[in-house]
Amino acid sequence: MKRNIARTTLVIAALTAFTSTVVPSAYAQSCTDAVLNGSYAFTFSGWGTPPPNMATEGKSSIPTGAVGVINFDGAGNWSTSFTYSHDGTITSAASVPGTYTVASNCTGTMAGVGDFAVVVLHDGAEITGVETDKDSTTTIEARRQNATPCSTET
Numbered sequence: 001m002k003r004n005i006a007r008t009t010l011v012i013a014a015l016t017a018f019t020s021t022v023v024p025s026a027y028a029q030s031c032t033d034a035v036l037n038g039s040y041a042f043t044f045s046g047w048g049t050p051p052p053n054m055a056t057e058g059k060s061s062i063p064t065g066a067v068g069v070i071n072f073d074g075a076g077n078w079s080t081s082f083t084y085s086h087d088g089t090i091t092s093a094a095s096v097p098g099t100y101t102v103a104s105n106c107t108g109t110m111a112g113v114g115d116f117a118v119v120v121l122h123d124g125a126e127i128t129g130v131e132t133d134k135d136s137t138t139t140i141e142a143r144r145q146n147a148t149p150c151s152t153e154t
Helices: 001-021
Strands: 039-047 062-073 077-086 089-102 106-113 114-120 126-131 137-144
Touching: 039 077, 039 126
Parallel strands: none
Antiparallel strands: 039 062, 039 137, 062 077, 077 089, 089 106, 106 114, 114 126, 126 137
């Protein structure tokens, strides 16, 4: 009996030491607005409310998607340039502004072209979220871009 207790104690001690030194805490990251800074490539896709002329045709939702770049200033402001598909109709926009907030637990909001609830991951390297506008089901994914400017050579 004493031998089994000793083995169990040794295993628990080893597992405790392993998890406290090798496996980081899921909530170890602490965030502020400053964690989002620089350029992020993004995509979003999902379903949205159709414009009035399509709603009269009986469509209750239509596919939407976008790809572009978001520039965060680290102080709660962003701007974006993107190409957008709304039921196959393609439009582009440049320098569209918005605001954001990031709580200490790395959740936050983005408001502007659409409103999103977001989670900041990997010390600000990635963002994932969902649109919170009525009658929309759209997700967003964004990743920080390399600091080196893009060119044909790169």
